[in-house]
Amino acid sequence: MKRTLISLSLALALLVPGIAATAQKPTEDVTVCRGPYQPSWESLAKWECPEWFKDAKFGIWAHWGPQCQAEDGDWYARFMYYSGSGQNKWHVSHFGDPSVYGLKELIRDWKAEAWNPEELVALYKSVGARYFFTLGQHHDNFDLWRSPYQEWNSVNMGPKRDIVGEWAAACKKYDLPMGISMHGSHTWTWLEPSQNFDGNLTREDGAGQWWEGYDPQELYAQRHEHSTGWEKSGSIHGQWNWNGGASLPSEAYKRKFLNRVLQCINDYRPQMLYFDDTVLPFYGCDDEVGLRILQHYYNTFADKDGTAPVVPMGKILEAQHKRAMLWDVERGVPDHIQADYWQTCTCIGEWHYNQAVYAQNRYKSAGQVISMLVDIVSKNGNLLLSVPIKGNGTIDEREREVLSGIKEWLDQNGVSIYGTRPWKTFGEGPLAESVNPMTAQGFNENIKYSSADVRYVQGKDGTVYATIMRWPDAQTFMFKAFGERSEFYSGNVSQVQLLGYGDVTFVHTYDGLRVFMPNERVNKIAPVFAITFE
Numbered sequence: 068m069k070r071t072l073i074s075l076s077l078a079l080a081l082l083v084p085g086i087a088a089t090a091q092k093p094t095e096d097v098t099v100c101r102g103p104y105q106p107s108w109e110s111l112a113k114w115e116c117p118e119w120f121k122d123a124k125f126g127i128w129a130h131w132g133p134q135c136q137a138e139d140g141d142w143y144a145r146f147m148y149y150s151g152s153g154q155n156k157w158h159v160s161h162f163g164d165p166s167v168y169g170l171k172e173l174i175r176d177w178k179a180e181a182w183n184p185e186e187l188v189a190l191y192k193s194v195g196a197r198y199f200f201t202l203g204q205h206h207d208n209f210d211l212w213r214s215p216y217q218e219w220n221s222v223n224m225g226p227k228r229d230i231v232g233e234w235a236a237a238c239k240k241y242d243l244p245m246g247i248s249m250h251g252s253h254t255w256t257w258l259e260p261s262q263n264f265d266g267n268l269t270r271e272d273g274a275g276q277w278w279e280g281y282d283p284q285e286l287y288a289q290r291h292e293h294s295t296g297w298e299k300s301g302s303i304h305g306q307w308n309w310n311g312g313a314s315l316p317s318e319a320y321k322r323k324f325l326n327r328v329l330q331c332i333n334d335y336r337p338q339m340l341y342f343d344d345t346v347l348p349f350y351g352c353d354d355e356v357g358l359r360i361l362q363h364y365y366n367t368f369a370d371k372d373g374t375a376p377v378v379p380m381g382k383i384l385e386a387q388h389k390r391a392m393l394w395d396v397e398r399g400v401p402d403h404i405q406a407d408y409w410q411t412c413t414c415i416g417e418w419h420y421n422q423a424v425y426a427q428n429r430y431k432s433a434g435q436v437i438s439m440l441v442d443i444v445s446k447n448g449n450l451l452l453s454v455p456i457k458g459n460g461t462i463d464e465r466e467r468e469v470l471s472g473i474k475e476w477l478d479q480n481g482v483s484i485y486g487t488r489p490w491k492t493f494g495e496g497p498l499a500e501s502v503n504p505m506t507a508q509g510f511n512e513n514i515k516y517s518s519a520d521v522r523y524v525q526g527k528d529g530t531v532y533a534t535i536m537r538w539p540d541a542q543t544f545m546f547k548a549f550g551e552r553s554e555f556y557s558g559n560v561s562q563v564q565l566l567g568y569g570d571v572t573f574v575h576t577y578d579g580l581r582v583f584m585p586n587e588r589v590n591k592i593a594p595v596f597a598i599t600f601e
Contacts (some may be wrong), residue, residue, distance in 0.1 A: 084437045092529030093215050096322065097329035099359050103373040106358035110390035114365055116408040117376040119244070120339075120393075122486045124199035124444055125477075127250070128453040129187070129234065130418045133170075135224055136177040136458040137161070140421035144170045144207040148260035149301050169265035169276055170258075171286060174209055176220065179226040182460020186393035191454075192398055195477035196243065196469045197485065200341060200451060201234040203247040203331060208286050212335065216326040219286040233369050235335050246339025246378070247331060252348035253326055254288050255316045256303055258363045260597055262289045288320055304507065308345050309352035321349055329363050340364060340379040341395065341412070341451075343481040345508075346388050347381050351544050357381075361392065380410060388395040396448075399509025400439060404446045404493045411443050414453035414467055421455070424462055433472025434592045438516045441593065444484055445493040445522040472591065479567040480595045483532035487524040490531055491555040494548055496520035521546060531557070538588050542582050549598070550579035559601045566595045 078486045083576035100386040105112055138158045147330035148165050155165070162168040183481040191199060204210045206560040210220040212231035221230045223364050232246060238245040245372045258266060266289040270282035284290055296312035306313035328348075332340070340360075342348055347357025380393040386407035388394075401409075416424040416433040424430065441493045454466055477484065493499065496519045516536035533546055563573040563582055574581045581594060 072565045092218070093326075096328050097333065099329065100366040104362050104365040104369065104375070105354065106362040107320060108358075108387050108391055110319070111358070111361050111365065112387070113373060114375055114391055116268050116378060116393060117312060117374075118135045118450065119376065120198070120378050121408055121488070124449050124484050124487075125196055125440060126198040126200060126246070126449065126451045127191040127196040128200040128412065128414075128451050129456055130202050130205075130248070130414065130453040131230075131420075131456040131460075132202050132207065133174045133177040133209055135207060135420045135456060135540070136173050136186060138420050138421070138458055139420045140417045141419050142206070142257075143419060144173070144205075145257050145260060147173075148258075148264050148266070148303065150263075152301065153230065154270045164264075165261075166264040169261065170207060171219075171265065173285060174286075175255055177225045177276060177458060179228065179230075179458070179460040182226070182228075182409070184233045184237040185240065185464070187456075188241050188243060188313065189236070189487050190467075190470065192243055194474040195481060197300075198236050198339065198454075199234070200248055201231055201248040203231060203249045206249040206250050206253050206325075206343075208251050208258070208288065210331075212285050212331060212553040214327055214330065216323055216330060217285065217346045217469065218281055223281075225342070233333055244338040244551055245247060245335075246341060247335065247337040248341035248343065249328055249331075249348070250343040251327070252316075252342075252344055253303075253307070255291070255320060255400055256294050256306055256313050258287050258289060259293055259314075260301075261287055262293060280383070288419055293337075308560065309349065313352075315352050316349065321353055322346060325356050325359065332364055336367075338377050338460075339393045340377070342379065342381045344381055345383045346385075350381075350442040372509070379425075395451075396505065396506075397509040399504070399511040401446055401448075402498075404489050405448065408447055408449075410449040410451055411512075412451040412453070413439065414455065415466065416455050418453060419455065420457050425456075425465060428465065430465055430469055433469050433476065436473055437476050437592050438468070438536055440484065440513070441522045441536065442514070442516070445489060445524050446509065446547075447489045452553065476590055476592050480534075480563075482526070483524060483534065483597070485530065485564065487526055490523040490525040490555070491547055492523060494520065494522040495577075496536075523548065528599070531600075533596045533598060535594050535596075538594060539584065541584070543583050545581045546598075547579040553579070557600055560598055561601045562597075564597045564601045565569050565589065571596070 077248040137143050143154055146152040148157055148159040182599040210217040213222045213229045214220040235245055264286040273279040292314050294312055294314040305311040349356045368375045368377045378393050380395040381394050389407040396411045398413045443450050454462055456462055498520045503511050518537040518539040520536040522534045538550055547553055560575045560580055563571050565571050568585055572583040
């Protein structure tokens, strides 16, 4: 009944001009769905990563919101207020003083006038993505859906479109599972630089302004004591777990965030949820919020057997957390196979669109993306790739070129990616024998793959796929893992095929499997061999 009342109020807001800007938030909280899952790590550990997600392997993410309007890169809504920073200088030169033209004006002027979600989702699926993510809200606290618990949303202002809803409709049309990423728990500290500009404005200050009727504190949330410890550097990574001098969020702030996420789950039914948090929102200062979100999420989708075929993900997880949700690694790759299924999230450029990255041609190449994908899949993971979107809702021609290269390789070699599982070993070569530690949630992705590095996976029919990470120059190549002397020896090899080419000559010896390379290269990135056994 509560959800019905909320829906009726939203319908009225659409029919009557002006109501959306002045409508009050719902006075009731969203009811947490009851069922087999309880808000404890022990109970939530009944969850298992669904097979559909393990089969999918590759997703594309639209990390797109009002900060992309500036087209000046990541964390813009924070550093536009940080005096002396590059983004502050950009902001002043392009938009003016942030006390006059602040985040709220950036939102107002973000129109997304050229955005065509159907065209983009169709493109992403054609490239080879098996799932899609939209931004729900970033640390800027602006909800990209019809959000009754956050008046600062994309239906009320800016594009005046239901961004999440339109992405969802496109995903339904093209049969792509959709996820939503939630980053807004950190706004409390993340927007603190705005306190020196327009971050402390209130509803009363809006008289006669374009935002009259809206409360800036619903967006900025800055009527609180400033955190300590990051003033000189601007970095708040040490406070991501709500320690190190972080100002702690109020109960009202946490309650609002919880209601927003639960309502979004109820109305849009995402098959995946991404939290840009250590473990879950407010973990470290209030574990209950995140546990209640997982409880609601799993119970909402649970079948009669208690199976919840959905995937929530968070960062820097410990063993007990990995049993209850998916571990996400940001811009990095573990250096060995993981027992629990996991995911890397990365971007071909910066998370938010940056004109400089385009102008300087600093996007990841298709080869870099494919190398990461192959490496990640060999270690029991998925790759979620962000393709930055310009403020107007389009992607540029260089990004389309990268996507075209990914598509070309996957069209030929997708059988070695989709539906596969780790083999006895993930690989061999210099990188397989080295250590590549991660920093915090990842950040070790600048890996120099070579023609001496191999990655293995196994198909459901028992075929082993061996990818040489770069085309070798020699006429033959030795896979050591198949030799009788190897601990991974699997019996006599009956056939070797190069995907995109066909059968190749091979010699199976005590030392390994030697294959003879064809004279021509059948793709621009990496050869994949399908190996079957007697």
